[in-house]
Amino acid sequence: MHTLLQWLHDSWLGEYARQTFWVFTTGLVIHFIGLCLLLGAMLVVDLRLLDLFKRVPIRAVTALLPVALVGFCLNLLTGIVFFCFDPFGYWQNPAFRAKMLLVSIAGVNALFVHITARKMLASSDPDQRTGALLKLSAAGSLLIWFSVILFGRMIVAFQGSSSFFG
Amino acid sequence: MSLLSWLEGLPVSVWVAESDWGYPLLLSAHSMGMAIVVGLLLVLDLRVFGFAAGIPIAALDRLMPLAWGGFGINLLSGSLLFASTATRLAGNWAFLVKMACVVLGGLTTFWLWHQVRGNNMSRAKGVALLSAALWLSAITFGRLIAYVMDHAILHAQ
Numbered sequence: 001m002h003t004l005l006q007w008l009h010d011s012w013l014g015e016y017a018r019q020t021f022w023v024f025t026t027g028l029v030i031h032f033i034g035l036c037l038l039l040g041a042m043l044v045v046d047l048r049l050l051d052l053f054k055r056v057p058i059r060a061v062t063a064l065l066p067v068a069l070v071g072f073c074l075n076l077l078t079g080i081v082f083f084c085f086d087p088f089g090y091w092q093n094p095a096f097r098a099k100m101l102l103v104s105i106a107g108v109n110a111l112f113v114h115i116t117a118r119k120m121l122a123s124s125d126p127d128q129r130t131g132a133l134l135k136l137s138a139a140g141s142l143l144i145w146f147s148v149i150l151f152g153r154m155i156v157a158f159q160g161s162s163s164f165f166g
Numbered sequence: 167m168s169l170l171s172w173l174e175g176l177p178v179s180v181w182v183a184e185s186d187w188g189y190p191l192l193l194s195a196h197s198m199g200m201a202i203v204v205g206l207l208l209v210l211d212l213r214v215f216g217f218a219a220g221i222p223i224a225a226l227d228r229l230m231p232l233a234w235g236g237f238g239i240n241l242l243s244g245s246l247l248f249a250s251t252a253t254r255l256a257g258n259w260a261f262l263v264k265m266a267c268v269v270l271g272g273l274t275t276f277w278l279w280h281q282v283r284g285n286n287m288s289r290a291k292g293v294a295l296l297s298a299a300l301w302l303s304a305i306t307f308g309r310l311i312a313y314v315m316d317h318a319i320l321h322a323q
Contacts, residue, residue, distance in 0.1 A: 025310070037208060039201035041209060044206070044209055124220075
């Protein structure tokens with residue numbers, strides 16, 4: 001692991017991010033815009049899957065998923081730049097670890113919904129009701145994404161520490 | 167004593183500034199509120215441009231109380247964050263530009279709904295573009311606040 005972190009640290013991307021002042025700042029601005037795209041789209045989709053956003057076909061709200069994906073990709077790319085800026089700092093930061101774990105769970109959850117609810121996601125009935133399992137996944141998705149914001153913000157607070165309890 | 171230092175001296179402001187968790191938790195709440203407000207308004211702007219056309223715009227109107235909820239979270243968390251650093255924020259140009267963007271962004275959002283409800287969709291597209299530009303500028307200048315502050319500290323040393 002140490003070798004990989006060192007390699008990322010010494011990569012041109014890491015060097016460039018550390019030497020050019022505006023890279024990190026601009027990256028953070030894009031990271032926040034990506035976050036709005038991702039959360040805004042997921043909020044509408046998940047509220048519909050929770051049957052809280054009524055009289056709209058599920059198929060219509062899933063048209064927003066590409067928006068969520070664009071937001072996610074913006075944040076993945078800028079996130080890689082931040083990580084290369086200081087790989088060792090991020091790797092041992094408990095808030096960063098928790099955030100990455102949550103993002104992975106959100107990914108698995110989204111995959112699970114796509115596999116198990118394929119038909120439901122394509123429904124063009126505006127009054128289509130969803131099942132309990134799909135509602136649980138949608139509620140989980142919102143909870144996870146908002147927690148991702150929380151732990152993302154906590155990364156700075158935990159800079160230099162390697163445990164939540166220290 | 168000025169109003170700003172009075173604000174900064176309030177017990178709640180001191181708690182925000184000096185406790186371990188006050189500041190980061192309020193910043194987290196502020197980011198969540200931002201995600202709700204700006205996220206939903208960007209969805210609205212995209213919809214005005216014809217994206218996800220299967221969602222009736224009238225249905226998005228029903229999500230606006232949620233956007234207001236996000237705005238409320240940010241008004242509250244933002245006020246507390248401001249109170250804790252009032253003397254340094256009041257002269258911070260990035261903060262002042264952000265506040266202008268938020269006010270103009272809010273007014274533009276009202277304007278957008280006025281056009282949308284009046285079914286004036288060609289005008290609404292221009293207003294949607296302006297609204298998106300203002301909210302994204304608010305985020306950009308919000309991010310810059312800390313850098314302007316650090317810069318001021320560096321110069322004072």
